[in-house]
Amino acid sequence: MQTQELKNVASQVRRDILRQVHACQSGHPGGSLGCTDLLVGLYFNSMKLAQDANGKVVFNMSGAHEDVFYLSNGHISPLLYSILARRGYFPVKELSTFRQLNSRLQGHPTPHEHLEGIRIASGSLGQGLSVSIGTAQAKKLSNDPSTVYCLMGDGEQNEGQVWEAAMYAPHHQVDNLIAFIDENGQQIDGPTEKVMSNRDLEAKYKAFGWNVLRMDGNNMDEVMTTLAHAKSLLGKGSPIMVLMKTEMGAGVDFMMGSHKWHGVAPNDQQLADALAQLNETLGDY
Amino acid sequence: MKFTYETKKDTRSGFGAGMEYLSQNNPKVVALCADLIGSLKLEAFIKNSPERFFQTGIAEANMIGISAGLAIGGYIPFATTFANFGTGRVYDQIRQSVAYSGKNVKICCSHAGLTLGEDGATHQILEDIGLMKMLPGMVVINPCDYNQTKAATIAIADYEGPVYLRFGRPVVPVFTPENQKFEIGKAIHLIEGSDVTILATGHLVWEAIQAAEILEEKGIKADVLNIHTIKPLDTAAILASISKTGCVVTAEEHQLNGGLGDSVAQYLSQNRPTIQEFVGVNDSFGESGKPADLMEKYGLNAAAIVEKSIKAISRK
Numbered sequence: 001m002q003t004q005e006l007k008n009v010a011s012q013v014r015r016d017i018l019r020q021v022h023a024c025q026s027g028h029p030g031g032s033l034g035c036t037d038l039l040v041g042l043y044f045n046s047m048k049l050a051q052d053a054n055g056k057v058v059f060n061m062s063g064a065h066e067d068v069f070y071l072s073n074g075h076i077s078p079l080l081y082s083i084l085a086r087r088g089y090f091p092v093k094e095l096s097t098f099r100q101l102n103s104r105l106q107g108h109p110t111p112h113e114h115l116e117g118i119r120i121a122s123g124s125l126g127q128g129l130s131v132s133i134g135t136a137q138a139k140k141l142s143n144d145p146s147t148v149y150c151l152m153g154d155g156e157q158n159e160g161q162v163w164e165a166a167m168y169a170p171h172h173q174v175d176n177l178i179a180f181i182d183e184n185g186q187q188i189d190g191p192t193e194k195v196m197s198n199r200d201l202e203a204k205y206k207a208f209g210w211n212v213l214r215m216d217g218n219n220m221d222e223v224m225t226t227l228a229h230a231k232s233l234l235g236k237g238s239p240i241m242v243l244m245k246t247e248m249g250a251g252v253d254f255m256m257g258s259h260k261w262h263g264v265a266p267n268d269q270q271l272a273d274a275l276a277q278l279n280e281t282l283g284d285y
Numbered sequence: 286m287k288f289t290y291e292t293k294k295d296t297r298s299g300f301g302a303g304m305e306y307l308s309q310n311n312p313k314v315v316a317l318c319a320d321l322i323g324s325l326k327l328e329a330f331i332k333n334s335p336e337r338f339f340q341t342g343i344a345e346a347n348m349i350g351i352s353a354g355l356a357i358g359g360y361i362p363f364a365t366t367f368a369n370f371g372t373g374r375v376y377d378q379i380r381q382s383v384a385y386s387g388k389n390v391k392i393c394c395s396h397a398g399l400t401l402g403e404d405g406a407t408h409q410i411l412e413d414i415g416l417m418k419m420l421p422g423m424v425v426i427n428p429c430d431y432n433q434t435k436a437a438t439i440a441i442a443d444y445e446g447p448v449y450l451r452f453g454r455p456v457v458p459v460f461t462p463e464n465q466k467f468e469i470g471k472a473i474h475l476i477e478g479s480d481v482t483i484l485a486t487g488h489l490v491w492e493a494i495q496a497a498e499i500l501e502e503k504g505i506k507a508d509v510l511n512i513h514t515i516k517p518l519d520t521a522a523i524l525a526s527i528s529k530t531g532c533v534v535t536a537e538e539h540q541l542n543g544g545l546g547d548s549v550a551q552y553l554s555q556n557r558p559t560i561q562e563f564v565g566v567n568d569s570f571g572e573s574g575k576p577a578d579l580m581e582k583y584g585l586n587a588a589a590i591v592e593k594s595i596k597a598i599s600r601k
Binding site: 123124 | 339346378
């Protein structure tokens with residue numbers, strides 16, 4: 001898919017995010033909007049996904065011989081659900097059940113409800129990088145050359161388990177792993193710098209032995225070139241970390257530049273104002 | 286039936302022997318350890334299958350997450366450390382990444398209970414059965430001796446789903462058959478009796494056998510069951526025994542809160558209310574000391590089971 005097509009998908013995904021959160025008046029739109037460009041780039045371009053003879057994606061829990069993505073910061077579930085539905089894993093209209101009783105689209109992602117595309121529960125933070133490493137090592141043990149991707153939040157870097165995993169991956173040369181940190185600089189209690197400063201994540205991950213790249217996570221051209229660069233570093237003995245600057249609420253002017261929209265749903269007027277800024281490229285559900 | 290033994294061995298060595306067997310017989314089994322290879326007796330597994338062993342360092346949370354990821358990739362991870370660090374320390378990791386996610390991870394922990402001895406209460410977890418049995422879908426197994434621990438280790442590899450396997454440090458009598466077949470959730474009837482039911486798990490099973498012999502000298506016939514699987518509980522076997530005896534004593538190296546006794550009481554109160562006495566640790570931490578001295582001080586031995594059995598019978 002070319003960059004302009006990816007941008008069109010991203011516009012629709014952002015509409016899906018806002019409409020899911022609005023419908024149940026619950027969920028996390030800010031970080032979801034900020035990470036939209038990365039997940040569109042991964043699922044609609046970079047990742048090699050298992051498909052049937054007609055080119056439709058097929059979900060296998062093991063993820064054998066396909067690329068696997070883990071969302072560690074599970075609260076941006078409306079983004080992941082939209083991506084999976086638009087990619088063909090489950091019907092797009094199921095997005096209307098987000099966070100409702102008896103839905104497969106739980107507040108935070110889980111395989112417990114057998115939703116195609118979800119392999120692990122996340123929500124309690126700090127666990128996804130460890131899971132990603134495990135699957136990456138399973139692939140190595142099986143001589144499976146595909147790649148594992150993992151997205152974490154910058155607030156999530158507060159969790160100690162992240163640093164256990166950060167230490168382990170280079171030591172065990174887990175070089176079939178590309179991880180991302182969404183550096184939107186915000187967490188629930190305010191700016192990350194004030195709540196618990198990450199200081200210099202690039203220096204920290206380099207010191208742990210990672211290959212570290214940087215990108216503007218809301219510039220689709222830069223996302224695509226950086227993903228290509230990251231893939232070129234696979235298999236060289238080190239895991240790869242991409243520090244991704246994003247704007248929380250990216251794509252909706254009044255949601256950007258603050259942590260206010262971390263976990264707040266838009267009202268009817270705010271939804272209308274936000275949707276007016278995003279083209280309906282693939283048709284709303 | 287008279288129970289005898291020729292040797293004493295530690296249950297953790299039974300685990301090591303089971304892992305050695307799996308290294309040669311199940312290529313999907315992988316092992317992880319948080320800097321305690323010697324304590325978990327993993328040397329033979331690592332020697333046979335070095336590519337299937339993952340040293341995590343002293344980082345148990347990461348070990349649980351990696352195990353979940355390996356399980357997704359089609360392997361059967363055995364995550365190993367001391368019981369305190371493998372359950373209480375990483376409860377949320379087990380809850381979210383293993384139990385709720387339904388991953389085929391085996392959490393296998395040594396040094397459970399008081400009998401690790403001199404290291405004291407920081408290491409003597411007495412809450413692990415309760416923590417693990419509360420998780421939906423988690424199987425909880427506490428075998429009684431070397432042979433049974435080896436058999437349980439081999440058996441859980443063939444079971445699809447999360448399992449907590451608990452064993453210990455001290456040498457204890459080896460009295461169950463070599464190369465036995467281990468059936469998850471199937472209690473083993475050890476001694477036939479009609480006066481009192483004794484349900485024991487782990488190291489307390491041998492103590493229950495000793496207690497039954499002492500009781501027999503007093504003219505009391507105890508019906509003794511080895512409840513190696515606390516979850517799922519073999520309620521049919523328990524009910525069959527209680528319908529003969531009308532009273533029960535549960536015995537475990539664990540807190541009364543959350544242990545085997547709790548599970549038995551919950552079942553019986555709903556299905557056949559029964560007089561019950563409990564042998565276990567009563568809302569207390571442990572302390573440093575020799576294993577036998579600790580079991581004596583905290584009332585976890587044959588003498589305690591005898592006392593509670595007589596009390597249960599007197600309440601009938």
